[in-house]
Amino acid sequence: MTTSTSAPVTAPAKQAVAARTRGLRKEYGSTVAVDRVDLELPEGAVLGMLGPNGSGKTTTIRMLLGLVRPTQGEIELLGRPLPDGAEQALPHVGALVEGPGFHPFLSGRENLIRCAAFEPLLEKRKIKQAVEDALERVGLAQAAHRRYRGYSLGMKQRLGLAAALLVPRKLVVLDEPTNGLDPAGTREIRRIIADLHDRGTTVLVSSHLLSEVEATCTHVAVLHRGTVVAQGELTELLQAGGSALQVVTPDVETALGALRQAKISARPLGEGLRVELAGTSAPQVIETLVKAGVGVHEATRWKTGLEELFARLTEAEEAERGMSAVDTLDGGPR
Amino acid sequence: MITRQFGSEVRWMLRRPRTIIGLFGLVLVPIIISFGIWTAGDGGGGPGLAAILQGNGMVVPIFTLFLSLNLLLPLVASIWAADGLAGEAQHGTLRGLLVAPVSRVRLLFVKLFGLTAMSLFAVTLMAVVGIIAGTAFLGTNGMMTLSGTTLSTGQGLLRIALFVVLVTFQMVSIGAVALAVSSTTEHPLVVQAATMTTIIVFQVLGQFQSLDWLHPFLITTGFPGLIDVMRDPIPLGQIWDSTLLAGCYLLIGTGLAAMRLITKDS
Amino acid sequence: MNKRKVTLAVATAGVLTGAAGLSLLAMPAGAGQPPSLPDVSAESLVEQVMTAKPGAFGGTVEVDNKLGLPSIAEIPQLADGKHSARIWTDGNGKLRLALPNGQSEQTIVDDGKTTWSWNSQDNEVTKSEHKDSPKESNGEKAIDPATAAKEIVTKTKEFSDITVDGTARVANRAAYELVLSPKPTEKTLIREVRIAVDAELKMPLRVAVLTNGAAEPAGTVGFTQINVGPQDAKLFEFTPPANAKVTTPEAKEAQAREKLPEAGLEAALQGEDPQIFGTGWDSVIGARIPADAMTQVPAEAQGLVDRFTKKVSGSWGSGKLFTTKVATILIADDGRVVAGAVPEQVLFDTIGQVK
Incomplete structure (x- = not known):
């Protein structure tokens, strides 16, 4: 587990970067929306930007797109400052x-044409085809002639996605793309993101939905209170976040003693104990236990879920507010 | 690229239902005026230009535009300016344009072009309908000027064309200032209200003799002078002054809008 | 210097230029540097003015009236303020005058044989054929600074100190400033009359009347724009518009007499028997309004008169006094009227002589 202030887990230096920020800070009047944001978006990655509402995700994205001028800091987007x-x-x-x-008074198609x-990058003669392709891709071809005014929330979201996909992109930025979508729509978005990823497009998805990020992303950046508290490859982060081993044994006391001797931290839990895998590995733990003559009935690798990771990262401050801002769909033992 | 954006802008404005309603309303003005003067018969007429409308249908477009310049045309310009930036911000489409990307200066020029093209279109439409309605209801025999001379139809049309250009320029200048307001808000109604309030307040201020030092600064002061188009020969003094005055407003409005757009967070 | 800063600077410059332009437009047209001209003596300048043959010209005349006349809603043209008129002449008696009034216009064309007067307000043309001895209408001519100046010089030359006081630029032409100051013995309200005389054509371009105790002229008539030379001959032709009503001045006048409240007084002062008392600047014009005319004055006109006059009385009787910066009018209750560019005391002293 790392934080941006100590030793950030970053992509290897040789890997190309689609977007990068350094010391980004944005003040609105006296409120600081975003501070000290150092973000790296490796080329080809699907980066999930995670954080509760108001954590600075949207502000960071707007700065990345040049919509908002940072008060301080540098941004590099596709190699351009x-x-x-x-x-460019x-x-x-x-x-x-x-x-x-x-525009509510235009149809979905007319909106896309505008x-x-x-x-x-779109030549005039290719506009028509590009629009039809984009509509097809997000499944709006049937409703394209209808006025945007009459679209459902999900259709509106799809049209927004279509606009982002009008031209083959190097980077696609999606801010809360599954907002208002039903489960089928959410799956659709995931499919599109996966599709983009397969084609080598870099994707930045912001979300307050952990499941969404966990399901679609290769990389994660966690924002909290306007700053990045963790970022890196999803798998690495989860592992570094400290996996544990759930051991079912009748000899809890003996097991604890043996592990303590081997300087492995563990605590009793249910019918057995929970062993932290920090600085050690599952085979080593089991070897220690077996050597000490402890009967191991069952050993399960307990992987940290994103939810747990997220909770730990934002714990202190969220304690009194509760986790209301964070949607808890799944996570937990895997 | 920019022509395609200009085209898209105008198409977008023309597709908007309220634009169509607005244009329809504008076109009604010359028809109602012609009809009214025709009904009033010889006893009709009225002060100023209205006095020479009878039997002089070619003056209807000029009279209509002159009348509309005080309220109707600024209203229409303010609506277009309001929808141009504030309206786009309200619908979230301004962001879309900016990340396309359209540079902010370019965006302002696209908006100004849309405003100019549509103003010219609206004013020309009113003039054409005015000529038709005026000729139909009141008849015509060339164009009689305020100076009592009679111009040939061709010369009359030239006068109308000149007036169309002058009125359009006034309208665009008002619209440019409205665009500056539009760049500061997400509420189109605020823009319209601010613009119309300003125009009305200016006209009221223009009535006070004691404020005559202020009058040369008010864009509305330039409106009455445009009627010189109907004198023969045309005295250019007031027309130039009005146009220069409007030009200053155009510069100020465009400049402020640009300053705001460049520094704005969207 | 990045692009954004440049754009921002350009935008700011645009705003500033616009603001500067507004102030520039609002500023009264500057007189500019007075031109340097060869010295000329007052006598010879007056001589040249009087003998200069008026040529053809066209121009715009502005009348700046600060006479201190009350603003009367019924007669807006008299109120203080600026009024402009356009004038064209071929130098041989042909003339065109355009008097804009708000959105309407009065056009007067004298084609040498006929004077046409057109008013857009009532769509009416007044046609007046010249009699054997063409008598110019005063009202029409007085607006032309050249004519006005000549009249003043003719009438007051011998009662004035005449000097040349520097030069001026009028309607973008170099001019001498000819100043006529009433001799100290003259009992008049007027301090001086300044006439800008075109250095080349010796034609008066501007007349300004200054009164005692005021720095600004009480009234100015001058060209704001002039082009000297032959004018388009078409300007001196007039064809009544197809659907206009054409009348004669006689019919028109009869109509006017009925309509206008001030017509009675005007007629009396310009009437058949005006009497002139005194000479020079302090000459006083007197007349007697027939008793029946006095009683016939419509109530509204009476109201007007009462609103802007003050009641006075003295050994001569009693009446009403009307004061402006340049002139005073005394109307006695018995119908005697005196007026002049003099203080009221002069009128009190003179009114007894009115027959």
Whole structure:
């Protein structure tokens, strides 16, 4: 487990970076929305930006897209410094920020055509085809002629996604893409993200839904109170977050003694004990126990879920507020 | 690229239901005026330009535009300016344009172009309907000017064209200032209210003799002078002054809007 | 210097330029540097003015009236303020005058044989054929600074100290400032009359009347724009519009007499028997309004008169006194009227002589 202030887990240096921020800070009047955000988005990764509402995810994304000028800090997007390089970088970036924004009196198709007219990478004669393709991709082809006004929340979200996918992108930024979607819609979004990932597109997904991030992302950045508290590859983070071994044994006392001697931390839990795997490994623990003559009935690897990780990262402050901001769908023992 | 964006902007404005309703309303003005003067018959007429409308249908477009410049056309310009930035911000579409990306200066020019094109279209439409309605209801025999001379139809059309350009310019200048307001808010109604309040307050201030030092600064002061188009030969003094005055407003409005857009967080 | 800063600077410059432009437009047209002209003596300048043959010109005349007349809603043209008129002449008696009034316009065209007067307000043309001896209408001509100046010079030359006081630029033309100050013996309200005389054409371009105790002219008539030279001949032709009503001045006048409240007084002062008392600046014009005219004054006109006059009385009788910066009018209750560019005391002293 690492935090940004101590030793951040970052991608290997040789790997190319799609976006990077250094010491990002944004003040609105006297309130600091975002502070000391050092974010790395490796090329080809699907980065889940995780954090409760108000943790600074959207502000960070808006700064990444040049919509908001940081008070301090540097941003590099697709190799260009922002906001000055926005005109070179942004054509390759598709974004859905703060919910879909379209004109209610136009149909879905007309809305996309208007978006397409302002896409620098789209040639005029290809606009029509690009729009139809995007509509098809998000499953809106049937409803494309209807006015946006009459769209359901899910359809609006899909149209927003379609606008982000009008042009083949190097980076797609999706801010809370599953907001308002039913489970089928959510699956659809996951499929699209997976599809983008397969094609090598870098994706940045922000969400307050842990399950969503866990299911779709290769990398995670956890934001809390306007700063990054952890980031790195999802698997690494979870492992580093301290996995444990659940051992079922009748000789709890003997087992604890043996482990203490071997300087392995453990505590009784239920019908057995829980062994922290920090600085050791499952085979080593079992070997120690067996050598001490403890009968091991069952040993289960207890992997930290994202929820647990997240809870631990934000514990102290969230204690009094509860976890209301964080949706708890699944997680726990795996 | 920019022509395609200009085109998209105008198409978007024309697709908006309220634009269509607005244009329809504007077109009614010359028809109602022609009809009214026709009904009033010889006893009709009225002060100023209205006095020479009878039997002089070619003056209807000029009279209509002159009248509409005080309230109706600024209202329409303010609506377009309000929808252009504040409205787009309200619907969240402004963000979409900015990440497309459209540079902020470019965006302002696209908006200004839309405003200009639509203003010209609306004013021309009113003029054309005015010519038709005026000729149909009141008849015509060339164009009689305020100076009592009679111009040929061709010269009359030229005068109308000149007036259309002048009125459009006034409208665009008001719209540019409204755009500056529009860049500061997400509520289109605020923009319309602010613009119209300003125009009305300016006109009220213009009535006070004791405030005559202020009058040269008010854009509304330039409106009455445009009627010089209907004099023969045309005295250019007031027309120039009005146009320069509007030009200053255009510069100020565009400049402020640009400053705001460049520094704005979206 | 990055692009954003440059754009921001350009935008700021645009705003500032606009604001500066507004202030510039609001500023009264500057007089500019007075031109340097060869010295000329007052006598020879007056001589040249009087003998200069008026040529063809077209221009815009602005009348700036600060006479201190009350603003009367019924006669807005008299109120203090600026009024402009456009004038064209071929130098041979052909003339076109355009008097804009708000959104309407009065046009007067004199084509040498006929004077046409068109008023857009009532869509009416008044046609008046010149008699054998063409008599110019005063009202029409007085608006032209050149004519006005000549009249003043003619009438007051011998009662004034005449000097040339520097130069001025009027309607973008170099001019001498000819100053006529009433001799100390003259009992008048007027301090001086300044006439800007075109250095080349010797044509008066501007007349300004300054009164005692005021720095600003009480009234100015001057060209704001002038182009000297032959004018388009079409300007001196007039064809009544197809659907306009054409009348004669006689019919028109009869109509006017009925309509306008001030017509009675005007007629009396300009009437058949005006009497002039004294000479020079302090000459006083007197007349007697027929008793029946006095009683016939409509109530509204009476109200108007009462609103802007003060009641006075003295050994001469009693009456009403009307004061402006440049002139005083005394109307006695018995119908005697005196007026002049003089203090009220002069009128009190003179009114007894009115027959």
